[in-house]
Amino acid sequence: DGGITQSPKYLFRKEGQNVTLSCEQNLNHDAMYWYRQDPGQGLRLIYYSQIVNDFQKGDIAEGYSVSREKKESFPLTVTSAQKNPTAFYLCASSIFRGRTNTEAFFGQGTRLTVV
């Protein structure tokens, strides 16, 4: 079945440690996105990538890093520089056509707790 997979579903880390969240899709989508959701807030864009080996900062990129070495994979690293990393992280993908996108498909999310 085609889809987008995030792992793990829950993640606990000690403060000061880097942690990498996985996102894999087999939909052959060009574009992939990372969002963060905090209680009472909407989805805020961290990074996005429209093509392999290229990515762009979103609204809240500070303290995060990404890579896009393969079309299928867009891992997100939460670094120790991220001041408040505890949140729900959602990955998405879509077909990017010209200047807009087809519908987005989402993973199940990763809930990161830093203690």
Place this chain on the structure above:
Amino acid sequence: ILNVEQSPQSLHVQEGDSTNFTCSFPSSNFYALHWYRWETAKSPEALFVMTLNGDEKKKGRISATLNTKEGYSYLYIKGSQPEDSATYLCAPSWNQFYFGTGTSLTVIP
């Protein structure tokens, strides 16, 4: 950062009631408007993607309209059912998606 506003923030309705939500967005450089439904413990799922001014889309009891000139979209649910309970997100799309904060709908049996 693009300002996308959704109202109301939350809504409780009785089963069988009809309801509607609003999504407001900047009307310049518009390409597409997406609506998503996000049920608890699930992933958001696309409802509609609309591109043209005056567009109307329908899926069962749910429909949406789009006004790109004034920068708003309405989502309508006719005869709400408990399974409609979810957060409804709108997202104008340029080179990325700009999500609103959503409208949380609870349908009371």
